[in-house]
Structures are given as C-alpha cells and as structure tokens.
Amino acid sequence: MTNITFHGGVNDIGGNKFLVENKDTKIFMDFGMSFSQEGQFFSQFLGPRTSNSLNDLFELGILPKIKGLYRRDYAKHMDFGGDEETEIDAVLLTHAHVDHCAYIPYLREDIPIYCSEESKLIMQNFDETGSDQYLTAKQRFQIYENNKGQISRASGDKVAVPRRIEVFESGKGFSIDSIGVHPLPVDHSIPGVHAFILNTPEGTIGNTADLRFHGRRRDDTEKFVQKCTESDLDVLLCEGTRVDARSSITEYDVEGKVSDIVNDTKGLAICGYPIRDLDRLLSFYIAAKNTNRDLVIDMKQAYLLKLFNESPNLKGKYPGPTDKNIKIYIQRGSWGLIDKDIDIFSERQLLADYRIWQREFLDYPNALDYRDIQKKQNQYIFYCSDFRLQDLIDVKPAEGSSYIRSLTEPFNTEMEIKEDQVKNWFVHFGMLKREEDWHQIHVSGHGDGEQIKYVVEKTKAKSLVPIHTQHDEYHKKWHSNVTSVNQHDSVKL
Numbered sequence: 001m002t003n004i005t006f007h008g009g010v011n012d013i014g015g016n017k018f019l020v021e022n023k024d025t026k027i028f029m030d031f032g033m034s035f036s037q038e039g040q041f042f043s044q045f046l047g048p049r050t051s052n053s054l055n056d057l058f059e060l061g062i063l064p065k066i067k068g069l070y071r072r073d074y075a076k077h078m079d080f081g082g083d084e085e086t087e088i089d090a091v092l093l094t095h096a097h098v099d100h101c102a103y104i105p106y107l108r109e110d111i112p113i114y115c116s117e118e119s120k121l122i123m124q125n126f127d128e129t130g131s132d133q134y135l136t137a138k139q140r141f142q143i144y145e146n147n148k149g150q151i152s153r154a155s156g157d158k159v160a161v162p163r164r165i166e167v168f169e170s171g172k173g174f175s176i177d178s179i180g181v182h183p184l185p186v187d188h189s190i191p192g193v194h195a196f197i198l199n200t201p202e203g204t205i206g207n208t209a210d211l212r213f214h215g216r217r218r219d220d221t222e223k224f225v226q227k228c229t230e231s232d233l234d235v236l237l238c239e240g241t242r243v244d245a246r247s248s249i250t251e252y253d254v255e256g257k258v259s260d261i262v263n264d265t266k267g268l269a270i271c272g273y274p275i276r277d278l279d280r281l282l283s284f285y286i287a288a289k290n291t292n293r294d295l296v297i298d299m300k301q302a303y304l305l306k307l308f309n310e311s312p313n314l315k316g317k318y319p320g321p322t323d324k325n326i327k328i329y330i331q332r333g334s335w336g337l338i339d340k341d342i343d344i345f346s347e348r349q350l351l352a353d354y355r356i357w358q359r360e361f362l363d364y365p366n367a368l369d370y371r372d373i374q375k376k377q378n379q380y381i382f383y384c385s386d387f388r389l390q391d392l393i394d395v396k397p398a399e400g401s402s403y404i405r406s407l408t409e410p411f412n413t414e415m416e417i418k419e420d421q422v423k424n425w426f427v428h429f430g431m432l433k434r435e436e437d438w439h440q441i442h443v444s445g446h447g448d449g450e451q452i453k454y455v456v457e458k459t460k461a462k463s464l465v466p467i468h469t470q471h472d473e474y475h476k477k478w479h480s481n482v483t484s485v486n487q488h489d490s491v492k493l
Helices: 035-041 050-059 072-077 117-129 218-231 251-263 278-290 299-309 342-352 356-363 370-375 391-395 413-428 449-459 472-478
Strands: 002-006 018-022 025-029 090-092 113-115 136-138 142-145 151-154 160-162 165-167 174-176 179-185 194-200 203-207 235-239 269-272 294-297 326-329 380-383 402-405 438-440 463-467 490-492
Touching: 002 203, 002 463, 018 194, 050 072, 113 117, 117 165, 117 299, 179 218, 194 218, 203 218, 218 449, 235 449, 251 269, 251 278, 251 402, 278 294, 278 299, 278 380, 294 299, 299 326, 299 356, 326 380, 342 356, 370 391, 449 472, 463 472
Parallel strands: 025 090, 090 113, 113 165, 203 235, 235 463, 269 380, 269 402, 294 326, 294 380, 402 438
Antiparallel strands: 002 018, 002 490, 018 025, 136 160, 142 151, 174 179, 179 194, 194 203
C-alpha cells in the first residue's frame, strides 16, 4: 500500500511537507515553512525558543511530531527521543524557496537531502552569507572541558556536522528503496526547480512543485507536462497559487519595460527584486546592457554568481561576478571604514569590517562604493534591497533618478505597511512625487489560472490533489476526480 500524508502545503500557499510511504520506504517531498502558520503565532521579535524549539513547534501544529525525524541534539535536549534510528529514507527537495526548504535545518543530519545542484548552491549561499544550517548542522547543547578544567559550551564550526546532500541529475531517474524517482526541471522564479514523478508498486505520483509558463524556461514545464501524460499518473499533486489570476506579462516583458524606464532616466536607476531570483537579475542585467549602463549588485548576489560560475555544469548560465557589465557594491561595514584613513585604522581593521566571504570582493577590479555611484549616477542600475535602504543615504540619488520595484505586490496588511515604509525612503529623496513615479514591474513564479488548467487537462492524471493553494474549487472545475485534504490527512493509492 502507498500512502501520501500531507503535513503541510494544503489549504495554504507554501509549507509543503508531503510524506510518501510504500512498504518500509518513507520519503518526504519538501520540508518547508508555512508563512501563514508561522504568522499566526510568531513575528520578527517572537519566535520558537532555542532551548525548546521542537516542542514549541509541535504544540502549535507547525511541525509534525515524528520520532527519528529531527536532529539528535535537539531531540535529546527537548526530551523527544534522539537515540532511535530514523525511519525516513530521504527528503526530495523541489527547490530552495523557504516555503519548501526552511525547516531542513531541524532534520536529522543522516537523512539524505536529494536536490538539484542549483538548490544546493542556493542553500550554501544561505549558510555562508547568513546563519542558516542547510548543509551542515552546528550542534547545540554540547559541552566540553576546556584547558582550565572548566565545563564550557561547544558551538560553531567546531561542532559542525555535514548533512548528506545528494545532488541528482536533472531528468535522470534513480531509486530510493521501493520508490523510483524521476526529477524533471520546471520554470519558476528561482534556479534549479524540479517537479517529481514517483513510481511505486501501487501506482505513479506526480508533484508539479511550483511552476509557470511565462519565464525563461517554459519549455521545461512543457516537457514535464508531456512526461506526466506518458507516465499514466494515478494521482497528481497540483499547485494552484494563482488559479484565480488572469494571464500576466512574461519575464521578457519585464526586461523590455525595465529598459524603457531606464532609457527615460537621467540620473541613477535604482531597483529591487528577489535576491536569489537569478532570472530576474538576468532581466536587469540585459536591460543594463541595452541602455549602456552597468548593473550594480550587492555582495550576497555576487557570492551566489561566484558559486554558479565555479560549477562546471552551471558556468555560463548567468553572468559571473567579474562580468564587464557587472559592478559589485561594497557597503559600509560594521565600523564603516570604507572611506576612512587606512593609515590610521590599518588594512587589517578594514578587513575586520567584513565577514570572510565578503573580503575577496574588496579587491575585485569591478568593486565600487557609494562614492563611485555618486560621481556617475547615469551609468548604473543600482540594486537596493528593502533591507539596505540606508545605502541611499550614502549614494544620495540625484534629481532625475528612478526606482523600479520588481517584487510581489502586497497581499496583506503587513506587506502594505512594509511597502509604505519603502515608499517613504523614495519620497524623502525626491524620487516619488507622483503616483506614476512608482514603477511596479513584476511577474509571478506561479502559473495563472489558464496555465494551471492546461497542466490539469494535459497531464491526464486519474485523480488530483490540490496543493500550494487556497482555491481548490478551480481544480474541481477542471478535473472530475479531485480530493481535497486537510493538514495531516492521508491519501491512499
């Protein structure tokens, strides 16, 4: 018998956690965070307690209470076992958006994570430029005796345990015990997204992951749909984030509209877009070349481009960090020594201003800081995230500058408040005087209603379960055998 248990990602947009069980084989597809569930209880200043995080998340129904699934150090400290063997054979990761991967750091280190190379590099970027623990688990609640004979707390890289990351080859099938896995690339708003077709002795399961047809890789999505048709699916787990939306512009339209705005901009062109959406970065990069400007990116994006550029399989898909049309912005560090007298503070102190991964960019020939931007504002498209708006104080956009916002429009009160805060910055610098000065140019990573209808009809699955949606009524219009499930419900093949 084959069961699929939905521990998240149903009646919700995101938070996918689908447990597939066949005989003694147990596989999770994704292990992501639900923004809506977290938002019910937590905020920026209120989160799970470090010392009791698993129990906090169990109590609130955010994580499934399954022994042998979670890190031994957490489980033991929080009185949830930890000595038992795990029954989970693998996690199949569709992609590295947090609503699909954010809870991986809670998992046992010996549970293999199967993912694309792109997803692995994006998680590496999370780890090395932030404080996440996707590729390694830095053990907590460990003690040791120091050289003074005192009992101390062990932490950091000294107690880091590597996870089992298994990079699959796109389009090439493999097996995990009794379950065959076929990973197929699809188009979405982050590199390396893969849908899955699972073959079990009782039947075949398809999982669309997050997909669309209006990006740079629509042919991948089309090939996945065709493969589903050939596979005679018994059940399709079909996303529906935007099933109630009409058709929108394409990624290529974004590229063209950005070029038009920049051509009309006399001063600095400033932009904001999802930091790890390299297809969107590519749209601004092409727009910069089309308007005889350079794209100025931050160091986190530069580091991600560096990781991709160092991969023999991925090199050339996106511009490298030393590309002639790319500039790397060196922000003020913790002491802000970038413009101070180095004879007083020393080169060593300047380096101490930056984390190890950032330091190499200081010596790149295409590195620049706010003084360079100030002098030649009409030569750049300057990336400025919502978390680095203070950089505008240094850059001081000149008269005739513009801002292009290439991010999701707000769909709740919290996002509206955040957008109003962003607008205040551009009003302050005289760039937002009229409603038409606010340039919102964005396309979603998810297919609209017509696209999802096409997927439902063309895949010809015998049955369908809506996932990643709050509108399963659309799936029911398009398919005669739809099963709507609630969190923790199971479906049998």
